[in-house]
Amino acid sequence: MRLAIIGTGAMARYYAKLFDILDPVMVGRHGGPFLLKNGEQKTLVTPRFLPWSDAHAFLFDVVILAVKWPAMPLVREFLQDAPQELLVISTMNGMGQEEALIPPLAPEQLMVGITTDAVTAYWDNQAQLPAARVSAVGQTILPLLPHPFLPLWQKQLQILNLTSSWKFLSAKMVLRERWIKLIANSVINPLTALANVPNGELPRLPLWSLSTALIHEATNVAKTIGLSIDDDLSSRILQLCQATATNKSSMLQDIEQRKVTEIDAINGYIVRMGHNHAIDVSTHQALVHLIHMLSQQK
Numbered sequence: 001m002r003l004a005i006i007g008t009g010a011m012a013r014y015y016a017k018l019f020d021i022l023d024p025v026m027v028g029r030h031g032g033p034f035l036l037k038n039g040e041q042k043t044l045v046t047p048r049f050l051p052w053s054d055a056h057a058f059l060f061d062v063v064i065l066a067v068k069w070p071a072m073p074l075v076r077e078f079l080q081d082a083p084q085e086l087l088v089i090s091t092m093n094g095m096g097q098e099e100a101l102i103p104p105l106a107p108e109q110l111m112v113g114i115t116t117d118a119v120t121a122y123w124d125n126q127a128q129l130p131a132a133r134v135s136a137v138g139q140t141i142l143p144l145l146p147h148p149f150l151p152l153w154q155k156q157l158q159i160l161n162l163t164s165s166w167k168f169l170s171a172k173m174v175l176r177e178r179w180i181k182l183i184a185n186s187v188i189n190p191l192t193a194l195a196n197v198p199n200g201e202l203p204r205l206p207l208w209s210l211s212t213a214l215i216h217e218a219t220n221v222a223k224t225i226g227l228s229i230d231d232d233l234s235s236r237i238l239q240l241c242q243a244t245a246t247n248k249s250s251m252l253q254d255i256e257q258r259k260v261t262e263i264d265a266i267n268g269y270i271v272r273m274g275h276n277h278a279i280d281v282s283t284h285q286a287l288v289h290l291i292h293m294l295s296q297q298k
């Protein structure tokens, strides 16, 4: 199986090590060796690499998308000449992958799921190499699609002993899980970025009171597409902040590193959906605006 991993950041490094027996090719702006740190174990990984300009979808059978949203125009270009058999897997945060990538892909070629794996990119001073630190090995949930390569991919997961961490559910169940993760991200990411605090401090701040309106607006939007998310999201998100207390959210890290954030694919997606269905999403809209302003100031 010819596997491409799109991206060279934290998740891409993690996937390159996880699927190293498939000899994957990483696609991005800069390749080369890196360290993958998982617990006490540090592994040197030297995957094959292609720059965006030389990478074409027809060279691969399966593609894993592991980039941040600003790279989406390059991903679209890469997929322009995708053969019908190509299977594309995305565990990117945020929503809108289908709108961005179908076409050029057909709906059954794009498998969008979520992961609770947590990985952070860093520079290893000792080795003088780029690196990634795995802070949690969680669950990856993907939709069951009628694609000819899906059984082959599932076979690979079995060989790698990954069947308990990579799960396949109905498309409707995965969509519901994606929305729950979207809503959690839409609260934790922008609020921690605005307050400049790690996740665990957020519930102690006055800013946390916005979470009620954010959850209410987003669940109203989810209802319009037939998703009933009546779990107690507020306490689930509170628990998530506590379970990841010392973590800096990816949006806070992007702001600190003066990178473009994923706000438009997280709160921005909820705003676009809300406006399409005439639902009040003013709190999300305010946060999109504030994060854009914060990015410009940095």
Ligand SMILES: NC(=O)c1ccc[n+]([C@@H]2O[C@H](COP(=O)([O-])OP(=O)(O)OC[C@H]3O[C@@H](n4cnc5c(N)ncnc54)[C@H](OP(=O)(O)O)[C@@H]3O)[C@@H](O)[C@H]2O)c1
Pocket: 006, 007, 008, 009, 010, 011, 012, 028, 029, 030, 066, 067, 068, 069, 070, 071, 074, 091, 092, 093, 094, 115, 116, 117, 118, 119, 120, 121, 250, 262
């Ligand atoms: N890390 C996690 O624990 C985790 C968990 C769940 C989901 N996710 C999601 O997985 C995706 C990847 O996250 P990550 O943590 O791997 O991010 P990351 O470490 O910041 O890496 C991002 C990748 O996207 C590329 N990229 C960003 N902007 C680009 C642009 N304008 N043009 C070209 N390439 C660009 C970066 O290239 P350069 O290095 O060249 O800038 C890098 O290869 C995101 O959607 C994230 O939300 C991450």
